[in-house]
Amino acid sequence: MIAAVRFLALAGILSLLAACAGQTVSSRYPPVIERGEPSAPGAETYPSHEPVPPPVSVPERVPAPSSSAVVALVERADSQYQAQDLDAAAASLERALRIEPRNPQLWHRLAAVRLDQRQFDQAIQMAAKSNSLAGGSRSLQARNWQLIATARRAKGDLAGAQSADRKAREFE
Amino acid sequence: MATRRRSKRKSRASRRSGRRFPWLQLLVVLVVTAIGYLVYLDIIVREQFEGKRWALPARVYARPLELYTGRMLAPDQLIQELDRLGYHAVREPKHPGEYARAGGTVHIHTRSFTFWDGTEPAQLLRVRFAGNWIEGLSERGQGRELDLARLDPLQIASIYPTLQEDRLLVQLPQVPPLLIQTLLAVEDRQFYEHFGISPRSLLRAMLANLRAGGVVQGGSTLTQQLVKNFFLSNERTFTRKFNEAGMALLLEAHYAKDEILEAYLNEVYLGQDGPRAVHGLGLASHFYFERPLEQLEPEQIALLVGMIKGPSYYDPRKQPQRAQQRRDLVLDLLIEQGVLSAEEGARAKQRPLGVQQRRSLAANAHPAFLDLVRRQLQRDYREEDLTSEGLRIFTTLDPMAQTAAETALAERLTQIERNRDLPANTLQGALIATALDSAEILALVGDRNPRGSGFNRALDAARPIGSLVKPAVYLSALAQPQRYTLASWLDDSPLKLVPRPGDIWEPGNYDKQFRGPVLLHDALVHSYNIPTVRVGLDIGPDQVVATLRQLGVQGNLNAYPALMLGAADLTPLDVIRMYQTLADGGFRSPTRAIRAVLAADATPLQRYPLQVEQVFDAAPILLINSTLQDVVRAGTAAAVGARFGADSGIAGKTGTTNDLRDSWFAGFTGDQLAVVWVGRDDNQAMGLTGSSGAAPVWGDYMARVGVAPLLLPESDKIETVWIDPASGLRADTGCADAVQWPFMIGSAPDEYAPCASGDFAKPIDWFKGLFR
Numbered sequence: 001m002i003a004a005v006r007f008l009a010l011a012g013i014l015s016l017l018a019a020c021a022g023q024t025v026s027s028r029y030p031p032v033i034e035r036g037e038p039s040a041p042g043a044e045t046y047p048s049h050e051p052v053p054p055p056v057s058v059p060e061r062v063p064a065p066s067s068s069a070v071v072a073l074v075e076r077a078d079s080q081y082q083a084q085d086l087d088a089a090a091a092s093l094e095r096a097l098r099i100e101p102r103n104p105q106l107w108h109r110l111a112a113v114r115l116d117q118r119q120f121d122q123a124i125q126m127a128a129k130s131n132s133l134a135g136g137s138r139s140l141q142a143r144n145w146q147l148i149a150t151a152r153r154a155k156g157d158l159a160g161a162q163s164a165d166r167k168a169r170e171f172e
Numbered sequence: 173m174a175t176r177r178r179s180k181r182k183s184r185a186s187r188r189s190g191r192r193f194p195w196l197q198l199l200v201v202l203v204v205t206a207i208g209y210l211v212y213l214d215i216i217v218r219e220q221f222e223g224k225r226w227a228l229p230a231r232v233y234a235r236p237l238e239l240y241t242g243r244m245l246a247p248d249q250l251i252q253e254l255d256r257l258g259y260h261a262v263r264e265p266k267h268p269g270e271y272a273r274a275g276g277t278v279h280i281h282t283r284s285f286t287f288w289d290g291t292e293p294a295q296l297l298r299v300r301f302a303g304n305w306i307e308g309l310s311e312r313g314q315g316r317e318l319d320l321a322r323l324d325p326l327q328i329a330s331i332y333p334t335l336q337e338d339r340l341l342v343q344l345p346q347v348p349p350l351l352i353q354t355l356l357a358v359e360d361r362q363f364y365e366h367f368g369i370s371p372r373s374l375l376r377a378m379l380a381n382l383r384a385g386g387v388v389q390g391g392s393t394l395t396q397q398l399v400k401n402f403f404l405s406n407e408r409t410f411t412r413k414f415n416e417a418g419m420a421l422l423l424e425a426h427y428a429k430d431e432i433l434e435a436y437l438n439e440v441y442l443g444q445d446g447p448r449a450v451h452g453l454g455l456a457s458h459f460y461f462e463r464p465l466e467q468l469e470p471e472q473i474a475l476l477v478g479m480i481k482g483p484s485y486y487d488p489r490k491q492p493q494r495a496q497q498r499r500d501l502v503l504d505l506l507i508e509q510g511v512l513s514a515e516e517g518a519r520a521k522q523r524p525l526g527v528q529q530r531r532s533l534a535a536n537a538h539p540a541f542l543d544l545v546r547r548q549l550q551r552d553y554r555e556e557d558l559t560s561e562g563l564r565i566f567t568t569l570d571p572m573a574q575t576a577a578e579t580a581l582a583e584r585l586t587q588i589e590r591n592r593d594l595p596a597n598t599l600q601g602a603l604i605a606t607a608l609d610s611a612e613i614l615a616l617v618g619d620r621n622p623r624g625s626g627f628n629r630a631l632d633a634a635r636p637i638g639s640l641v642k643p644a645v646y647l648s649a650l651a652q653p654q655r656y657t658l659a660s661w662l663d664d665s666p667l668k669l670v671p672r673p674g675d676i677w678e679p680g681n682y683d684k685q686f687r688g689p690v691l692l693h694d695a696l697v698h699s700y701n702i703p704t705v706r707v708g709l710d711i712g713p714d715q716v717v718a719t720l721r722q723l724g725v726q727g728n729l730n731a732y733p734a735l736m737l738g739a740a741d742l743t744p745l746d747v748i749r750m751y752q753t754l755a756d757g758g759f760r761s762p763t764r765a766i767r768a769v770l771a772a773d774a775t776p777l778q779r780y781p782l783q784v785e786q787v788f789d790a791a792p793i794l795l796i797n798s799t800l801q802d803v804v805r806a807g808t809a810a811a812v813g814a815r816f817g818a819d820s821g822i823a824g825k826t827g828t829t830n831d832l833r834d835s836w837f838a839g840f841t842g843d844q845l846a847v848v849w850v851g852r853d854d855n856q857a858m859g860l861t862g863s864s865g866a867a868p869v870w871g872d873y874m875a876r877v878g879v880a881p882l883l884l885p886e887s888d889k890i891e892t893v894w895i896d897p898a899s900g901l902r903a904d905t906g907c908a909d910a911v912q913w914p915f916m917i918g919s920a921p922d923e924y925a926p927c928a929s930g931d932f933a934k935p936i937d938w939f940k941g942l943f944r
Binding site: 067068069071072073087088090091092094095097098099101102110121122125126128129132133135136 | 238240241242243288289290319320607608609610612757758759776779781782783784785786790843885886887
């Protein structure tokens with residue numbers, strides 16, 4: 001149990017470091033999702049399509065294996081983001097969200113793009129949406145709260161930013 | 173540069189006309205007056221030809237089908253989509269727009285298409301199915317695995333100006349040389365030699381006309397035909413003939429032969445598709461053969477060119493024999509002129525016409541959805557831009573879902589009328605389906621006859637929503653966990669209200685029973701009226717109105733006690749907004765029908781991005797959604813639950829209004845929300861409740877599109893507690909009928925039910941003591 005908490009904390013810190021080290025333009029955008037890894041740390045809690053037992057006239061729905069499509073779209077979004085083509089990056093992430101609408105990582109990334117586009121309200125809302133789906137992933141919730149803090153600060157909401165920072169620390 | 177070239181050509185042309193019409197010099201006076209007229213014609217010619225040559229209608233597309241490993245999609249669904257897109261089933265796909273199916277594998281040669289976020293290349297795909305999902309996707313040439321691919325989207329409509337001309341512009345290099353050779357052979361052999369008019373054929377025509385005492389024959393060149401189509405009315409007078417010749421000369425003086433030829437290829441009229449006029453060989457090729465110009469066979473080229481003489485007279489769908497004779501005549505001409513060898517010509521004549529079954533685009537297949545698209549566009553674009561700039565509009569419509577929705581509504585209403593001995597065609601209905609989390613509208617039906625383009629009930633029929641309002645009443649209550657939980661006791665005893673002096677209102681339950689004390693959870697699951705009114709009055713009607721507004725309702729709402737039972741006239745679209753926010757866990761997203769608009773040259777003009785706004789804390793919404801799952805599992809929509817099985821986790825609510833005038837069902841699965849209304853246009857009673865009218869339609873729709881199980885997300889503000897449903901108190905292993913209900917942390921009852929054996933009670937009390 002303690003080992004798991006430590007691991008999660010470490011993973012969170014590492015991913016933050018990676019995010020900081022990788023970019024000079026912005027430290028907000030999350031690191032690239034590794035191929036072969038589940039696309040979301042909260043993947044266990046992400047409602048995968050389970051088979052419906054006795055479907056009378058329902059077309060059978062079988063569990064979908066992890067979607068390489070989403071990983072590919074995130075990679076595309078990442079390189080579009082690096083090239084500062086933020087509209088395209090957002091479009092790729094929206095396309096990924098149509099495939100996995102409840103993947104909290106995708107909502108977090110879209111929030112990061114909106115933040116760079118200075119659409120602070122949407123950045124905050126999408127980070128909140130990511131949190132609502134994040135389930136047990138504390139590191140993701142911490143990053144969402146950090147993002148919300150940055151966006152609130154940019155909007156001039158300093159008290160709100162401080163309270164978001166406190167929330168972020170709770171999850172770290 | 174361009175002006176210089178043009179003036180040189182003009183002087184060359186005038187020299188030529190001077191040489192060839194010496195008699196003109198005798199009519200100097202006439203010419204002087206004519207010059208003024210020619211200048212006028214010249215202005216028209218140049219403006220028309222150089223300016224906007226054609227008004228291009230906006231094209232409206234459905235969503236593109238995404239293919240990726242792990243996607244739920246039956247092979248038959250893919251084949252249906254390919255058929256809708258006009259792909260041809262062949263043995264070996266070689267060209268874009270062809271596919272072959274071999275058991276669980278489908279090979280598709282996709283078409284290239286430019287989307288708002290880049291171009292999808294044409295490629296040869298191999299799609300492997302395992303049952304009803306895609307097991308593998310690869311590019312067939314090198315066997316490379318692909319992460320995902322998009323098919324080109326289905327064009328669902330065009331938005332026209334009043335004059336319904338449509339065309340698919342082609343450029344000369346795209347056009348097969350054989351087509352041009354055939355066209356010139358049949359229509360204008362001297363095209364590259366003459367200067368707009370051909371005096372020889374003109375003279376021949378004039379003689380014929382003199383003999384007949386009127387205009388019976390035209391010796392028109394391609395240029396003259398173009399002028400005729402382009403600038404002039406269809407009357408056959410000598411004035412018009414004069415204008416035509418003058419303009420043809422002017423056109424030739426200003427523009428190169430290839431420019432004129434290209435314009436002709438795009439302008440020529442080639443048939444009628446309902447109210448839509450098919451212009452140009454590019455569109456005609458798709459209209460008759462469902463393939464691009466580049467892929468036409470010689471006999472198909474011969475047919476198209478032959479039809480120019482009389483597109484309706486030689487209509488290959490209505491007059492196949494006549495069309496074939498004409499085609500063969502053209503082929504003979506090509507052999508005679510050496511364009512085709514005798515063998516090639518003979519082979520071509522052996523082949524059938526090859527015309528595809530008519531798949532009309534003009535009929536505007538989904539008028540109700542398009543209505544919504546137009547309303548949205550009219551906020552952002554001027555009408556003339558929509559009908560002339562060739563905008564490309566990418567919508568959210570899912571043709572599979574739309575077809576399912578249209579069929580479900582039409583068939584179920586017919587069935588209900590038959591089973592209940594109702595007069596045929598008296599019931600009406602509407603259905604809207606959206607994708608969870610993005611609020612994209614997947615399907616929208618506003619009439620049981622989906623082609624009927626009259627009253628759009630999905631957008632415009634505002635009817636009382638009945639019990640569909642109840643989740644909002646209870647949400648208002650559960651947002652105050654210190655006052656209300658799912659295990660709160662409510663009073664289901666007779667109630668008399670005096671909303672205004674002299675006005676007495678005594679709400680009753682649907683089954684006319686009074687149950688005394690009932691749990692809040694059960695009051696919602698079984699849709700009891702009286703407890704709902706009491707809760708609403710306790711919370712305050714204003715608060716319930718505020719909740720409905722927060723959820724996204726835009727229609728008129730009055731904070732009267734009767735609001736608690738759904739005395740609010742809302743459209744299905746408004747109801748979708750409300751339930752979308754519930755289904756998305758308190759996040760409100762504007763319902764969207766459009767994803768992006770591109771200019772004719774594919775430059776993005778506007779995106780309609782995904783937007784969310786958290787308007788409710790997720791925790792009380794989870795309590796409501798969990799209870800709505802119980803409505804389907806064991807409440808008023810139990811028939812839906814039985815149909816799809818307990819593990820589907822579907823959440824929903826029925827709604828019925830006074831005297832059974834309106835039947836509603838709103839429900840959501842793991843990936844879709846759908847709202848159904850059934851009623852009569854004259855607002856008469858029809859004898860259907862929400863569970864006997866709208867819910868079966870909803871079920872038919874979901875059965876067709878497939879149900880993704882709904883698993884509600886977790887929340888750290890929620891705990892799940894075993895409850896004894898008889899007492900509303902905590903249960904343990906001693907309670908036989910115990911159920912698990914969610915509570916906001918700290919709000920669950922402390923006390924244990926009489927049935928509790930006490931095995932757990934003591935340790936937990938001891939544990940709690942540690943924290944007190």
